[in-house]
Each structure stands twice: as structure tokens, then as C-alpha cells.
Amino acid sequence: MYDVVISGTGLYTPPNSISNDELVHSFNTYVAHFNAEHAAAIEAGDIQALTESSAAFIEKASGIKSRFVMDKEGILDPQRMKPRLPERANDEWSILCQMGVAAAEQALQRAGKTAADIDGVIVACSNLQRAYPAISIEIQAALGVQGFGFDMNVACSSATFGIQTACNSVKLGQARALLVISPEICTAHLNFRDRDSHFIFGDAATAVVVERADLATSEHQFDIVSTKLLTSFSNNIRNNFGFLNRTAEEGEGKPDKLFVQEGRKVFREVCPMVAELVGTHLSENSLNVSDVKRFWLHQANLSMNHLIVKKLLDRDATVEEAPVILDSYANTSSAGSVIAFHTYQDDLPKGALGVLSSFGAGYSIGSVILRRK
Numbered sequence: 001m002y003d004v005v006i007s008g009t010g011l012y013t014p015p016n017s018i019s020n021d022e023l024v025h026s027f028n029t030y031v032a033h034f035n036a037e038h039a040a041a042i043e044a045g046d047i048q049a050l051t052e053s054s055a056a057f058i059e060k061a062s063g064i065k066s067r068f069v070m071d072k073e074g075i076l077d078p079q080r081m082k083p084r085l086p087e088r089a090n091d092e093w094s095i096l097c098q099m100g101v102a103a104a105e106q107a108l109q110r111a112g113k114t115a116a117d118i119d120g121v122i123v124a125c126s127n128l129q130r131a132y133p134a135i136s137i138e139i140q141a142a143l144g145v146q147g148f149g150f151d152m153n154v155a156c157s158s159a160t161f162g163i164q165t166a167c168n169s170v171k172l173g174q175a176r177a178l179l180v181i182s183p184e185i186c187t188a189h190l191n192f193r194d195r196d197s198h199f200i201f202g203d204a205a206t207a208v209v210v211e212r213a214d215l216a217t218s219e220h221q222f223d224i225v226s227t228k229l230l231t232s233f234s235n236n237i238r239n240n241f242g243f244l245n246r247t248a249e250e251g252e253g254k255p256d257k258l259f260v261q262e263g264r265k266v267f268r269e270v271c272p273m274v275a276e277l278v279g280t281h282l283s284e285n286s287l288n289v290s291d292v293k294r295f296w297l298h299q300a301n302l303s304m305n306h307l308i309v310k311k312l313l314d315r316d317a318t319v320e321e322a323p324v325i326l327d328s329y330a331n332t333s334s335a336g337s338v339i340a341f342h343t344y345q346d347d348l349p350k351g352a353l354g355v356l357s358s359f360g361a362g363y364s365i366g367s368v369i370l371r372r373k
Helices: 020-037 039-044 055-062 095-111 135-143 158-171 243-247 263-284 302-313 335-343
Strands: 004-012 016-019 066-069 120-124 148-152 177-185 203-212 222-231 292-297 353-360 364-372
Touching: 004 095, 004 158, 004 335, 016 020, 020 039, 020 055, 066 203, 095 120, 095 135, 095 177, 095 203, 120 135, 120 158, 135 148, 135 177, 148 158, 158 177, 158 203, 158 222, 158 335, 158 353, 158 364, 177 335, 203 335, 222 263, 263 302, 263 353, 263 364, 292 302, 292 335, 335 353
Parallel strands: 120 148, 120 177, 292 353
Antiparallel strands: 004 203, 004 222, 016 066, 177 203, 222 364, 353 364
């Protein structure tokens, strides 16, 4: 059994950003066109008129101010309202591979490693662009990594579940080091015509190097003290898109083939579950919540994060204790908590304790206790 560390993290940020004002202008233009086109039916009460959105509403509801995206023009086109990402030839690297490689190269650099030091790739994300061949194996080939690769999906908790999987493999001596990569193009499954959710997601990719502590040389090391996972089935966050859609034509193109959620139910049910899991996890490791210097939480909704940490600390957290990247990245699904970790880790002193936690569809919750080396 080997001690295990996270020795490097990486982040790929798309070149395009959309502000709330830009997104609202596109949405409200669509609303105006829809209401004008269906004016008679609306007047007759057969169709309900759509309601405009506002930047103030978005920020108040979520804490989001802008988001990075892989394609800006297609999203903001009121006639299209979805990203335009052309298919690539089979002999070209896929778009998820491209994003994952960029994040992985940065993680390798921070870890002081090369592809020759890595024994496998785990791609852990919410949405994979195809069933096979695995994106992980494609990234493995693009990086020149020998060994194995596989994809896994636990929605917004994919990264933490992937970290536990990698940690266990390294701890058991099955690998010296593994890459856990989370490429997320969340805007591709978002309904930009839905006022309640059109602002939620952004795109990004993260990578984490998980390796044996005795082989690690990086100055960015964090001991993986413990991991804990939980799942509990719920339909409150759901996406029914899949290969069986073509066998039931009556459902093709319906809203449930994109992201749908019961936001208030999610808020009410998930927050206490996360606080309880993290609190229990710390207690099981003879650690107090007050010992934790930083909470790198899933970046889905600012009010959720505030409530979770308040339940844990019995007080409001400072921005240093629970840093936020949600305002500029929006919800990037599994990448979000790792973006927070990547961005807000270097200032922590040796011995500082932190918790990396995710939560999302499933429900799925992950907790990773880390200590700065």
C-alpha cells in the first residue's frame, strides 16, 4: 500500500466569454420574436407568452456573471441558440481530446512529469461526445501515455469519483501515476431557450495528476488523506439524451433531451446531504471542521455553496475559506471544484487542510480530504 498525492493540476479555459448582458440580449430577442409570431395563440390563451430575462435576475439566482464557451456566435444567434461545433474527421483529434490534452499538459508540467511517468488516463465528465472508442484512450494516444484508459460518468461529481478511483489504483500499486481529466462542453446540452436555466453552464477542462507520494517531486503536492462518495437516486436533475432516442421518434427533439432540473428541490435536498457527508467524512478521520482552511466546492450555485459551508461552520465562510470561480466560469459540471482547487491552492501553507467536494445529478456527492505537503 502506497501513500498517494495530487502533484499537479491543469486547466483549459476556452477563448470566448459571454457576459450576462450578452446572453440576455440574445434570449430577449428570441422571446420578442416568439411572442410576436404566436400573438394570436397567446391572445386566445392557447400558448403562454414567454417572459424576458435580465442580467440582475441571473446574478441573483446563481451568482454567475459570465461564462467561457467553446463557441460564442452560435449561442448568441437568436435563430440558433446553441454552439456550432462542426464534426471532425475520424483521423483528427476530437474536441474533447483537444481540451483534455491542453489541461493534462499543464497538470504534467506542474507535477514535473512527462507522459512516460503516467500509467493511465481516466476521463471523468458529465457528457461524452461518443460511446466509443473511449475519449480517455484517444487522449492517452495524443499524449503518448502507455498503459490504460477508460471513461466514467457520475455527472457533476465525476472528477471526485475519478480521483478516488485513481487514488485506489495508485495506493494498491496498480499504477505509479494516473491522469484524471474532466473535459466539459456543458453548453452543448443546455437549452438556451429556457429562462430558468439558459444561463447556468459554461465550458472548460481540468486535469489532475494522482501519483505515489514516494515518486512525487512537485512543489504543488497535496496528500490525499481520505475520499468518500455517496449516491442517491433522483430525477430532479436529468438528461434523457441517448442512443435509444432514435427508437422512439415521438420523443426526439423534446426538452428532456437537454438538461432539465427542478432547481428548488435540488437546493433543498442536496445542501444538507453534502454538509452531512463532508462533516461525517472529517469526523471519521478524527478531523474537526474548524481544522479545514479551504473548501473547494462544486461551482453550481453561489447560494448553495454559502449554505453548505454555513451548515458545516455554523457561520458564514470567508471568500478565502470557500473561494468562488462560478462568477466568471459558471457551472462547468465536474470541472468546477477542480478549477477552484487549481486556482486557489498555491497560497496554502504546508500542513493546511482542505476539502474538495462535488455534488450533482444522481444525486452524486464526493468528498476528498487533502493536506498540503
